[in-house]
Structure formats: structure tokens, C-alpha cells
Amino acid sequence: MLRLLFLLVFNLLFFQPVAILPAQTGPGVTARNGMVVSAHPDASRAGVEILRKGGNAVDAAVAVQFALAVTFPVAGNIGGGGFMVYRQKDGKVSTLDYREKAPAAASATMYQDSAGNVVPGLSMNGHLAAGVPGSVDGMAEAHRKFGRLPWKDLVQPAIDLARHGVVLTQKEASGLNNNKENFTRYNTHLPYLVREQTWQKGDTLRHPALAATLERIRDRGREGFYAGETADMIVREMKTGNGIISHEDLKNYHSVWREPVTGQYRDYRVISMPPPSSGGVALLQLLTIIKPFDLSKSGWNTATTVHVMAEAERRVYADRAKHLGDPDFHRVPLAGLLSPDYLMSRMGSIDTGRATPSAAVQAGEFALRESDQTTHFSIVDRAGNAVSITTTLNGGYGAKVVVREAGFLLNNEMDDFSVKPGAPNMYGLVGGAANAIAPGKRMLSSMTPSILEKKGRLYMVVGTPGGSTIITSVFQTILNVVEHGMTMQEAVAAKRFHHQWLPDQILAENDALTPAVSAALEAKGHKIVYTPAIGRVDAILIRKKRKLEGGADPRGDDTAAGY
Numbered sequence: 262m263l264r265l266l267f268l269l270v271f272n273l274l275f276f277q278p279v280a281i282l283p284a285q286t287g288p289g290v291t292a293r294n295g296m297v298v299s300a301h302p303d304a305s306r307a308g309v310e311i312l313r314k315g316g317n318a319v320d321a322a323v324a325v326q327f328a329l330a331v332t333f334p335v336a337g338n339i340g341g342g343g344f345m346v347y348r349q350k351d352g353k354v355s356t357l358d359y360r361e362k363a364p365a366a367a368s369a370t371m372y373q374d375s376a377g378n379v380v381p382g383l384s385m386n387g388h389l390a391a392g393v394p395g396s397v398d399g400m401a402e403a404h405r406k407f408g409r410l411p412w413k414d415l416v417q418p419a420i421d422l423a424r425h426g427v428v429l430t431q432k433e434a435s436g437l438n439n440n441k442e443n444f445t446r447y448n449t450h451l452p453y454l455v456r457e458q459t460w461q462k463g464d465t466l467r468h469p470a471l472a473a474t475l476e477r478i479r480d481r482g483r484e485g486f487y488a489g490e491t492a493d494m495i496v497r498e499m500k501t502g503n504g505i506i507s508h509e510d511l512k513n514y515h516s517v518w519r520e521p522v523t524g525q526y527r528d529y530r531v532i533s534m535p536p537p538s539s540g541g542v543a544l545l546q547l548l549t550i551i552k553p554f555d556l557s558k559s560g561w562n563t564a565t566t567v568h569v570m571a572e573a574e575r576r577v578y579a580d581r582a583k584h585l586g587d588p589d590f591h592r593v594p595l596a597g598l599l600s601p602d603y604l605m606s607r608m609g610s611i612d613t614g615r616a617t618p619s620a621a622v623q624a625g626e627f628a629l630r631e632s633d634q635t636t637h638f639s640i641v642d643r644a645g646n647a648v649s650i651t652t653t654l655n656g657g658y659g660a661k662v663v664v665r666e667a668g669f670l671l672n673n674e675m676d677d678f679s680v681k682p683g684a685p686n687m688y689g690l691v692g693g694a695a696n697a698i699a700p701g702k703r704m705l706s707s708m709t710p711s712i713l714e715k716k717g718r719l720y721m722v723v724g725t726p727g728g729s730t731i732i733t734s735v736f737q738t739i740l741n742v743v744e745h746g747m748t749m750q751e752a753v754a755a756k757r758f759h760h761q762w763l764p765d766q767i768l769a770e771n772d773a774l775t776p777a778v779s780a781a782l783e784a785k786g787h788k789i790v791y792t793p794a795i796g797r798v799d800a801i802l803i804r805k806k807r808k809l810e811g812g813a814d815p816r817g818d819d820t821a822a823g824y
């Protein structure tokens with residue numbers, strides 16, 4: 262305590278002002294054999310049970326994905342999509358893209374009126390906002406390739422949770438209560454998530470129709486969702502609410518294995534999600550641009566550090582808006598965006614004394630040389646296999662539409678497309694042709710499930726929800742450990758900030774910056790806007806002697822469970 266006091270006074274007197282100290286100190290939950298960190302205690306427990314039974318990290322991931330669809334309906338899902346980054350114990354890496362797709366009847370102007378104006382909310386709420394879900398196919402495919410335990414054993418825990426019910430936490434009860442009006446407005450029936458009296462912490466929520474859907478998935482695998490009864494239910498639901506997802510769309514949905522994007526940051530190799538996520542590319546760009554600055558010396562959340570990171574972020578998000586989109590439809594100039602020369606020139610344009618107005622920052626030009634809720638979970642098994650999954654309905658409770666007979670929520674992922682060039686989406690992100698809507702195309706994402714190696718060995722599994730702030734939250738969490746020496750738990754709890762080019766502002770969590778740091782940043786020309794919380798990072802660090810440390814974000818009900 263005395264040492265802390267001394268440091269504070271010393272810093273105040275002799276250095277630029279210290280930032281507010283991290284929100285938590287000390288390590289998180291530790292274990293030797295396996296670790297699951299997810300948004301809900303019941304889902305983390307379901308994952309650890311699978312590990313204990315001899316399942317590998319992919320088996321546990323399947324169980325957690327389905328358990329979250331029951332325990333964490335705000336974002337956990339079978340009606341949405343996601344990305345998995347997988348590193349096997351021998352160092353082989355792969356990624357699975359189970360992102361939603363635009364239905365065949367979608368078009369570039371489907372959310373505009375006849376005068377070409379964006380119809381407010383149309384891509385965000387209701388049946389038309391939903392993309393073709395990818396989660397069930399993704400889990401089936403991950404299991405087919407890497408699973409060890411029988412599929413039915415992995416779906417069963419979710420069925421049990423759905424049948425017996427889940428005890429609501431305060432946050433979940435509030436989420437449901439706050440969306441009562443939305444659920445009523447955007448459904449053609451009154452969904453089971455709504456009841457007359459308000460939900461209270463400690464109430465049990467049962468999901469009987471979802472349990473029956475999960476049983477069909479347990480018994481028939483992907484066909485239990487994309488064909489037969491469940492498909493009929495989805496298509497009937499579409500017809501009642503002006504939606505366009507068809508039997509053909511469901512039948513044609515397939516997840517895709519993609520090569521990860523990888524890069525080196527000091528001693529660490531970063532393995533992350535390629536397009537259609539912008540996350541991996543942007544993360545690698547950020548790390549490369551800031552590499553020449555000694556952030557460990559300039560210190561955590563000081564004006565110098567925040568300025569350099571925000572300036573890198575504004576440049577990277579300008580590239581994102583122009584160049585990133587579904588690689589199956591748009592040629593992403595990956596090599597150009599990640600080329601050291603290009604990134605050095607981006608770095609060189611940073612003025613350490615002044616903010617560069619976003620209006621003066623444009624995306625790079627490349628010759629084409631080459632063809633308000635999500636959730637993340639991190640898993641490491643006994644053998645050292647690691648899974649990093651971010652999965653989403655997009656906004657909280659997605660399109661707010663429950664498939665009546667099947668008991669699950671549909672995503673509103675279509676809003677992640679650029680519905681009109683330059684028109685901001687719900688996260689304020691802009692885009693153009695690269696991310697325009699086309700039938701069968703995947704919408705651009707910011708999700709950044711990532712894995713780090715240190716000197717060839719598994720070191721960190723990390724990711725978060727948070728829309729456009731995902732990339733910068735992962736960026737900060739990595740730097741918190743690597744540059745600022747935090748434990749995993751400290752790193753996920755530490756206060757965060759974010760810049761995304763447009764709007765031209767630093768978004769900071771309350772208490773992320775001291776008044777003196779804010780003043781110093783404003784003097785450099787930054788505008789700062791405050792917000793209660795950014796992201797919910799769930800991560801695992803492999804400490805010395807193979808000790809696994811879980812970092813569970815205190816901003817939510819997130820829980821680390823190990824054995």
C-alpha cells in the first residue's frame with residue numbers, strides 16, 4: 262500500500278500523470294488441466310465437464326456454444342453465426358467461418374426506400390434483418406473434423422439446461438425486461454421471453470421449444486436445423502413477418518475453413534481470423550504500426566500511449582471501411598494491407614504531438630496483387646489444444662424475433678453490411694462496395710478471436726464482443742499483458758478506450774483516463790467521449806509451468822472454470 266502511494270505521488274510529481282490503476286489486481290482462476298472462460302457460469306461449467314470426460318477443446322467448444330444459446334440468449338445462439346480460431350497441440354492452426362450469409366433474395370438496396378434513403382431500423386430489427394444462420398453448421402463441421410466425444414453428448418447439456426431452466430442473473434433479468442417492448446413489437450406472436458410481471462434475479466427461465474429444437478440437432482446433426490421440421494418452422498416464421506430466408510438458403514448454408522492471418526509482434530506470433538472478419542487484419546496492422554513505439558516505457562493509459570494507439574486505430578479503421586469484405590465476393594488486398602512498408606508509412610504519418618483529423622486520413626491505395634451483443638469464449642484442454650470462438654446474433658437479442666415454434670432468436674447480422682455507401686451502421690461503421698449486400702455474401706465482421714504463441718508455444722487465447730470496439734479491446738488486452746506486465750485477469754478488467762476513424766473521437770470507459778490524461782489528449786486535438794463499458798473480454802494465459810490463468814471480464818457475469 263505504502264509502495265503504491267509512493268509510486269502515485271512520485272509519478273504525479275515527476276512524470277506525466279499516471280493513469281487510473283487497473284480495475285482489478287492479481288491473477289484470475291488458475292488450473293492445470295483445462296480452462297473454459299465464457300459469458301455464463303453454467304456454460305463454462307458445461308464446457309469443463311466435457312473436458313473432464315476426456316473431450317478435447319473442440320468438443321468443449323461445441324457444448325459451450327449450445328449451452329450459451331440457452332443460458333445467454335442475448336448473444337449466445339443457434340440463430341446466429343461466428344468464427345473459430347483453433348490451434349492444435351502440435352501447433353497446426355485453422356479457422357472456421359460460420360458467419361451468416363445474405364439470403365438469395367437479398368439485394369444491395371433492400372434497406373433503402375424508393376428515394377434511395379436508408380429506412381431507419383429495417384436492417385436492425387424484425388425478420389428482414391436476419392441473415393442465414395451459421396452456428397449449427399459450424400459446430401457440426403468443427404466436430405466432424407476435430408471432435409472426439411460423440412456429438413449427442415455435446416448437445417445434451419444444453420438440452421438439460423433448456424428443459425430444467427436457467428436461474429436468471431440480475432443482468433439477464435434486466436436485459437429481458439429492457440427488451441419487453443422490442444420483443445412485443447417485432448414478433449407476430451408474444452414470445453416466451455416476455456411475461457406480464459418483470460423478470461427478477463433468481464427467477465428460472467425454461468426453454469421448452471428450444472429444448473425440442475436442440476433434440477432434433479442432437480439426433481440429426483446439421484440436418485436437424487437446416488432441413489425437416491426446424492427448417493419448416495424457420496420458413497413459416499419468415500412468412501409471418503416479411504422475412505426472406507427460404508428452404509434453399511438453409512439447405513445451401515455451409516461454413517468454410519479458412520487460412521488464419523498471422524503475424525509477429527516482438528516475441529509473439531499472433532494467429533487470428535481472416536476476412537470476412539476485419540478483426541485479424543486490423544489487429545495485425547495495429548500491432549505492426551505501434552511496434553516502433555515503446556509503450557511499456559510510456560506506460561499504461563498515459564496520454565502518450567493513448568495518443569499513439571488512437572492514431573494507429575484511426576488509420577486502420579479507414580482501411581477497414583474501404584478494403585474489407587467477404588473474400589468470396591470481393592478481392593481483399595491482404596498482402597498490401599499487411600505489408601511492412603505500407604504499415605511503416607502509416608506509422609510515419611503519426612504526429613506524436615497532434616491528433617491527425619480523421620478528415621485528413623484516407624484508406625491506403627493498393628494495386629490488387631492477389632486474388633449490442635456478441636459473446637466470446639476461450640478454451641484450453643489438457644493436451645494444449647486451444648479454441649478461440651466469438652459468436653453473435655449481432656445486436657442484443659439479434660433481430661428480437663423468436664422463431665415461434667422452434668424457440669430461438671434470429672440474428673440481425675444484415676446490419677453489418679454497408680446498407681448504403683457511407684451510411685453508418687449500428688456501430689457507426691461505414692463502408693462501400695467491398696461490403697455491399699449481395700445474395701449469398703457474408704457481411705463484414707469485426708470479431709477477432711485470436712491465439713498468441715510465445716516462442717512457438719501456446720501463450721494466450723483471447724477475444725471479446727463489442728461491435729466495432731472488438732478489435733481495439735483485443736489489441737489493448739494483448740498489450741496489457743505483453744507491454745504492461747498485467748495478469749490475464751488484470752488485463753481483461755483494465756479500463757479501455759477506442760478510436761475507429763469515424764466518428765473522429767476517442768471513446769473511453771469512465772475512469773479509463775485521469776482528468777490530467779484527458780486534458781493532455783484534448784490539448785493534442787482529440788475529442789473524448791465517455792461510455793460506461795467497452796467489450797467483455799474472456800481470455801486464457803498460459804503462465805509458467807503450464808499453469809492456465811483464466812481472465813473473466815467483470816463487466817458481465819463472465820466466469821472462468823478450470824480443473
Ligand code: DON
Binds near residue numbers: 655674725727
Ligand atoms: O460481427 C460483428 O462485428 C458484429 N456483428 C459484432 C456484434 C457485437 O459484438 C455486439 N456486441 N456487443
